[in-house]
Amino acid sequence: MSETILPHTPPRMSATFDDYSLAEIRRAATSGIYDIRGGGAKRKVPSFDDLLFLGASMSRYPLEGYREKCDTSVVLGTRFAKNPIELKIPITIAGMSFGALSATAKEALGRGASAMGTSTTTGDGGMTPEERGQSTTLVYQYLPSRYGMNLHDLKKADAIEIVVGQGAKPGGGGMLLGQKITDRVAQMRTLPKGIDQRSACRHPDWTGADDLELKIQELREITDWEKPIYLKVGASRPYYDVALAVKSGADVVVLDGMQGGTAATQDVFIEHIGIPTLAAIRPAVQALQDLGMHRKVQLIVSGGIRNGADVAKALALGADAVAIGTAAMVALGDNDPKWEDEYQKLGTTAGAYDDWQDGRDPAGISTQDPDLMKRLDPVQGGRRLANYLSVLTLETQTIARACGHNHVHNLEPEDLVALTVEAAAMAQVPLAGTGWIPGKSAM
Amino acid sequence: MTTNTLQKAGNETVFDLSRSSVRDLNAYLHELPANRPCDPVRVTHLTGDHSVVAGLDADLDIQVDGHVGYFCGGMLRQARLTINGNAGQGVGSNIESGQIHVRGDASQSAGATGRGGRLVIDGNASARCGISLKGTDIIVKGNIGHLSAFMAQSGRLVVFGDAGDSLGDSLYEAHIYVRGSVASLGADCIAKKMRDEHRKELAELLEAAGEAGKVDVNDFTRYGSARQLYNFKVDNIGAY
Helix, strand or coil: CCCCCCCCCCCCCCCCCCHHHHHHHHHHHHHCCCCEEEECCCCCCCCHHHEEECCCCCCCCCCCCCCCCCECCEEECCCCCCCCEEECCCEEECECCECCECHHHHHHHHHHHHHCCCEEECCCCCCCHHHHHHCCEEEEEECCCCCCCCHHHHHHCCEEEEECCCCCCCCCCCEECHHHCCHHHHHHHCCCCCCCEECCCCCCCCCCHHHHHHHHHHHHHHCCCCCCEEEEEECCCHHHHHHHHHHHCCCEEEEECCCCCEEEEEHHHHHHCCCCHHHHHHHHHHHHHHCCCECCEEEEEECCCCCHHHHHHHHHCCCCEEEECHHHHHHHCCCCHHHHHHHHHCCCCCCCCCCHHHCCCCCCCCCCCHHHHCCCCHHHHHHHHHHHHHHHHHHHHHHHHHCCCCEHHHCCHHHEEECCHHHHHHHCCCECCCCCCCCCCCC | CCCCCEEEECCEEEEECCCCCHHHHHHHHHCCCCCCECCCEEEECCCCCCCCCCCCECECEEEECCCECCCCCCCCECCEEEECCCECCCCCCCCCCCEEEECCCECCCCCCCCCCCEEEECCCECCCCCCCCEEEEEEECCCECCCCCCCCCEEEEEECCCECCCECCCCCCCEEEECCCECCECCCEEEECCCHHHHHHHHHHHHHCCCCCCCCHHHCEEEEECCCCCCCCHHHHHHC
16 A cells, blocks of 8 residues: 655745845844945835826826927026026926045036926035036035035025935934045045044934924025025925925925935935925825915925826826936946946846945945945946936926816826725825725715 | 115215115125125124025124124124124024134034034023034133034034033034133044144134133143944944
8 A cells, every 4th residue: 555645845935034134134133233235114004006097088188299399397486586597498407425435436427407498406415516517407415415516616506405305314314434435535525544434423413393494594695595495304294394394495406205315324214214206295285285385385295106107197196396316326327237247246236236335336336435436437327327317307298288278287186096905094095996095085 | 684784884885774774784885896895894783683684695793792692603704793792592693704702602503514604602601612613713611511523524613611411422523622721522422642743732722712812722632533333333232
């Protein structure tokens, strides 16, 4: 009689303790320190991909895609500044520091942005001549660290952006590890060379919105009320943060969702603090509308913008413009598969490289290594960025025309539907094929 | 600005804030040439105004007769500013050169992020004096509050009186000299031996501030960074 062989239970991996979680536990047990990396949230969160435009049909009248004008211009800083910023496209370059990025990368960003008539932004490392020289419109960030902050550069700026937080780490300060603190970076930041630099998370001379109002007044006095003053917040409590920004006297609010990148911070911070960009826009716009300030205080949205559809969706939800950071780096050449062999040597692969803090970027962008920096030609990089910005703009116009709008700012929530209940609730637009907006009664 | 706002007293221009605004004052100051000495200015009739003398870059003496509010002398360059009264929060914020002399007391964050020049406070300074300092010399003849010289990167802080809690927390390369007691030291801030070079440095600071001979440099204790937290080390986690 043959022996009965009982089948084995097949190996079953835990959904909770998946491969990544197991590897992280082993890494933590070995190193004793949390993971630090660059970039924004990598896990899947409700996003612009969960929205669709309805387009024109019987009840809407479209514009001819290749003939009729669809304006993309935007004016920022109309509330108080004598010299508002006029941009040809509603897509700006987000703040990224010299130190985190090479000087040539900053120059390339300036070249690309200027070619398309838009602005670029400094970062937590001061203003470099390369960036100022190549940026027609440059926004000068005013950060808690105040690295490199000085009167002459402030007067050279076209706008000032007070940074309260960023989407990758609301409540956290900047971080630049010693590998990237070269002589030049150290000198600009008044720091010893080679240290692990941790920027403050709080501003040193103001705490709440009442103090901030006076800080903004000081900056306006210093600059003779000429320059628009932006306020950048990481998306966490957008309704109240935007309301307080308006109360404090900001001309422009920059709202950065959790998909927005950082040069370096703890992975747990990036993935678990802050809310997605999609979830942040409507409360921010609601705050502006409740205060009668929508379109008077402009709203710039950032965090995970990749294509013209993302731009159009942000504008339709009420933003005046968007800002891109990670996507601009990719346009320059970050994570390009042509460097795959070198990514492999660093223990990663093209598309996943996020150890920007280590300063060994094969693409020569998030590095201060002179040899690696040579890999990025700032002229060619600028051209690539300009091409990319052009495509974003064309795509945005394509959608706006299809929805019947002759200015991208005429896009509106009524042009949108959601593919998921979550996105419908966050964006406050109907679930596709229904009139149902979660939290509101059906039509 | 009305034409009768400005008055001349000898070569001194008198700016009466009861008849004009801080905006007028700062606009006037911004018109002064940055490349040659200018006649002195006096500002009168203050009512705790904010942003008085904001972003001034000129070689002159300027007297402010009265108490000022927030952010007086912000981003100052070259000028010698005297405040004949108390100063509100953030006096001398990001001062780059020149001098600010507060005859009274100063509120929080005096000299915050200062990059150069000198800030002298005859009275006391509240919390966060010299926070994130980047090169300014600060002399406080009274006491200073908690978290002073927090993350101070460069520059010198001299205190004739006592210091509050968490002095020099996360200090980088700024030098701190305190004559009185220190309630507690912040992370990575330690007392250090006063060597001759430090006594010399302190004496020079006092002389430059017009305080030479008024206090004995031997009565001061020097504080600086232990430099143990400059780089991430697992073993230092308990220090935070």
